[in-house]
Amino acid sequence: MPRCPNFDFSKQIHGLKIKNFASLSTCICMKKISFLVFFLSCHKLKCKKKCIYKSTLSGVIELSKKLFRMSTNKVYLYGGQVTSWKNEYREELLFLSSKETFRPPKPIRGGIPICFPQFRNLGTLEQHGFARTQFWSVDPDPPPFPITTSSRAFVDLILRNSKDDVKIWPHRYEFRLRVALGPGGDLMLTSRIRNTNTNGKPFTFTFAYHTYLAVTDISEVRVEGLETLDYLDNLQNRQRFTEQGDALTFESEVDKVYLSTPTKIAIIDHERKRTFVVRKDGLPDAAVWNPWDKKAKAIADLGDDDYKHMLCVEAACVEKPITLKPGEEWRGRQEISAVPSSYCSGQLDPKKIFLRY
Numbered sequence: 001m002p003r004c005p006n007f008d009f010s011k012q013i014h015g016l017k018i019k020n021f022a023s024l025s026t027c028i029c030m031k032k033i034s035f036l037v038f039f040l041s042c043h044k045l046k047c048k049k050k051c052i053y054k055s056t057l058s059g060v061i062e063l064s065k066k067l068f069r070m071s072t073n074k075v076y077l078y079g080g081q082v083t084s085w086k087n088e089y090r091e092e093l094l095f096l097s098s099k100e101t102f103r104p105p106k107p108i109r110g111g112i113p114i115c116f117p118q119f120r121n122l123g124t125l126e127q128h129g130f131a132r133t134q135f136w137s138v139d140p141d142p143p144p145f146p147i148t149t150s151s152r153a154f155v156d157l158i159l160r161n162s163k164d165d166v167k168i169w170p171h172r173y174e175f176r177l178r179v180a181l182g183p184g185g186d187l188m189l190t191s192r193i194r195n196t197n198t199n200g201k202p203f204t205f206t207f208a209y210h211t212y213l214a215v216t217d218i219s220e221v222r223v224e225g226l227e228t229l230d231y232l233d234n235l236q237n238r239q240r241f242t243e244q245g246d247a248l249t250f251e252s253e254v255d256k257v258y259l260s261t262p263t264k265i266a267i268i269d270h271e272r273k274r275t276f277v278v279r280k281d282g283l284p285d286a287a288v289w290n291p292w293d294k295k296a297k298a299i300a301d302l303g304d305d306d307y308k309h310m311l312c313v314e315a316a317c318v319e320k321p322i323t324l325k326p327g328e329e330w331r332g333r334q335e336i337s338a339v340p341s342s343y344c345s346g347q348l349d350p351k352k353i354f355l356r357y
């Protein structure tokens with residue numbers, strides 16, 4: 001099997017020597033980079049102990065086949081991107097394009113791309129910044145995690161400024177991403193971004209978890225929690241409007257950034273009788289995107305009908321960019337749970353929705 005030409009694996013995982021991991025790197029380059037994260041402590045892999053890493057990874061794959069009621073997810077080092085999140089019934093909860101999605105240097109279409117240090121085209125960088133097209137590393141020894149989490153299934157990734165991105169964004173940073181599965185199968189992403197400039201300069205960025213939720217039929221989806229809020233409409237030169245009082249429904253292209261939203265948003269998939277609940281912290285805004293039929297056809301890595309089965313609801317920080325001085329750190333967190341719609345009974349009732357927390 002061919003190796004990925006874009007990717008010197010020995011540089012990507014701390015302490016790994018490629019010769020010790022030939023089969024693992026082959027597997028990874030064949031698009032199966034997955035760290036299937038579950039109740040085994042996958043994060044405790046000691047990369048320096050060659051066989052532990054390798055055998056633990058294959059052990060994870062093996063076990064995930066055997067274990068029945070287990071939520072799983074996959075994280076690619078490319079983009080630091082979650083590409084799969086399955087519930088205990090092995091139902092996929094994230095959308096991934098039906099077309100070829102893994103084509104570096106292009107971003108992966110689906111899952112949860114990370115938009116950093118720029119959301120959309122709001123600056124001089126490429127659309128959505130460069131984090132989604134970089135190879136991240138497993139962070140073998142992350143600093144203590146300040147947020148207490150009951151999750152024992154997580155992986156820590158890290159991205160630092162590379163020689164290439166310093167040319168277009170002249171700053172030093174450390175971006176630590178923790179991807180975790182909660183005891184009830186909830187998917188939790190926490191980003192910690194630190195300014196490590198040694199020249200005393202601050203930097204400013206915008207950010208989004210560009211989350212592609214899998215829905216059965218976009219026409220039968222309703223979003224609650226964004227009613228009556230102000231939003232910027234990207235389809236109308238980012239003009240500011242105020243949303244009406246009803247829950248959002250979808251019958252054409254949508255590309256909006258809702259401003260200063262509540263911390264909980266519910267996405268109700270009527271046909272599947274499933275509700276996604278997005279909770280966010282440190283991310284005041286929420287982008288909502290569906291390209292609908294015409295634009296979907298114009299997007300090369302999206303199938304013509306894919307738009308029917310996806311909805312992006314993205315915890316974001318767009319309107320007021322974040323500025324960090326050297327030594328300062330910012331945190332942004334998104335948690336998603338998928339619950340039967342009966343838990344919500346059409347209302348955003350956190351007590352009912354978060355019974356399992």
Ligand SMILES: O=P(O)(O)OC[C@H]1O[C@H](O)[C@H](O)[C@@H](O)[C@@H]1O
Binds near residue numbers: 128
């Ligand atoms: O095609 P991409 O670069 O991944 O962007 C996909 C979409 O992302 C966001 O939701 C933006 O608001 C949209 O304007 C953009 O079309």
